[in-house]
Amino acid sequence: MPHRDPPLEDLTALSLFFLDKFSLDCKNIYLMRSQGNSFLIRVIGCEYQNEIFSLTQSVLECFFSVYTKHLVDQFVLLIYVKHSERWNIRFWNCDGSSAKACGNGTRCAAHLLYLLECSGSEMVFDGPIGELNTCVEKGEFEKKSCFVDVRQGKGRKLSLDFVRKKISKKKWEYFNRIGTHIGLVEFGNFHIIIVVDRDPVSCIEFYRKHFFESLEDCDCQDFFNISYLNFSSFRNANIATWERGVGPTPACGSAACAALMVLSEISPVSKILLNFPGGPIWVRYCPKFGYCHKAQSFYDLDISIP
Numbered sequence: 407m408p409h410r411d412p413p414l415e416d417l418t419a420l421s422l423f424f425l426d427k428f429s430l431d432c433k434n435i436y437l438m439r440s441q442g443n444s445f446l447i448r449v450i451g452c453e454y455q456n457e458i459f460s461l462t463q464s465v466l467e468c469f470f471s472v473y474t475k476h477l478v479d480q481f482v483l484l485i486y487v488k489h490s491e492r493w494n495i496r497f498w499n500c501d502g503s504s505a506k507a508c509g510n511g512t513r514c515a516a517h518l519l520y521l522l523e524c525s526g527s528e529m530v531f532d533g534p535i536g537e538l539n540t541c542v543e544k545g546e547f548e549k550k551s552c553f554v555d556v557r558q559g560k561g562r563k564l565s566l567d568f569v570r571k572k573i574s575k576k577k578w579e580y581f582n583r584i585g586t587h588i589g590l591v592e593f594g595n596f597h598i599i600i601v602v603d604r605d606p607v608s609c610i611e612f613y614r615k616h617f618f619e620s621l622e623d624c625d626c627q628d629f630f631n632i633s634y635l636n637f638s639s640f641r642n643a644n645i646a647t648w649e650r651g652v653g654p655t656p657a658c659g660s661a662a663c664a665a666l667m668v669l670s671e672i673s674p675v676s677k678i679l680l681n682f683p684g685g686p687i688w689v690r691y692c693p694k695f696g697y698c699h700k701a702q703s704f705y706d707l708d709i710s711i712p
């Protein structure tokens with residue numbers, strides 16, 4: 407499902423003025439999509455930064471009450487802190503586990519605030535592991551579809567020993583059997599990138615059948631995001647990702663950054679177009695912001711909180 411027609415529902419406008427003066431809690435949850443990835447996004451306000459930490463349970467209950475009707479990959483909470491006048495962003499996977507980063511979720515969040523006229527095209531979020539910069543580049547259909555660039559940061563490469571200690575022997579052997587090159591990268595969340603010479607989507611199917619659903623394999627809990635990457639040239643590649651806390655996912659922004667970082671171990675490549683099952687993501691390295699990825703984001707629905 408790479409592209410969708412822009413929806414026609416009316417969007418309830420929310421301004422910073424509204425959030426600041428009349429209510430600290432917007433009464434809607436927004437459904438947004440990017441390259442097939444879907445997100446429920448809630449916007450709230452807080453007086454002080456430390457209040458963010460006491461929100462978790464009520465926020466998750468609210469997300470799950472909407473999730474029963476609108477299945478998504480992640481939940482995203484946007485918190486405007488009045489005292490500092492800054493936007494904070496927090497992510498959860500749909501199994502309720504928290505995520506330290508979410509590239510496509512950040513893209514949709516920036517688009518939403520732009521659409522709601524709570525921000526201009528450039529945006530800085532305080533994320534779980536530091537600042538996330540975004541730039542909304544182009545708006546279509548009354549801004550309901552935009553290209554958004556997310557600056558995900560520098561990330562870091564980690565030793566594969568860490569993977570070997572965390573996963574079963576069977577899984578480790580499988581990765582080494584099919585991988586012509588393997589790398590582990592951290593962008594807040596951990597990504598194993600396995601370069602393969604076959605269709606990445608079929609690798610995800612194999613993984614699901616033999617490692618996730620198989621009772622023989624004792625290492626069933628999700629810890630890593632796992633991407634299979636097949637490239638015919640260093641200009642574009644096919645990729646499919648198994649997302650921690652979600653399963654097979656149509657696309658993943660942070661995996662795109664991790665893939666470029668691992669590919670640069672093989673060749674001096676600094677940008678590439680990655681074709682996910684849900685659509686393309688352009689990823690590049692820039693010295694100022696580190697790994698940046700650009701793709702389209704769509705506003706879908708405005709849901710009243712039950």
Ligand SMILES: N[C@@H](CCC[C@H](N)C(=O)O)C(=O)O
Binds near residue numbers: 509511655657
């Ligand atoms: N799809 C996301 C990654 C979300 C986080 C991941 N599931 C985790 O928990 O590590 C992206 O676009 O980056």
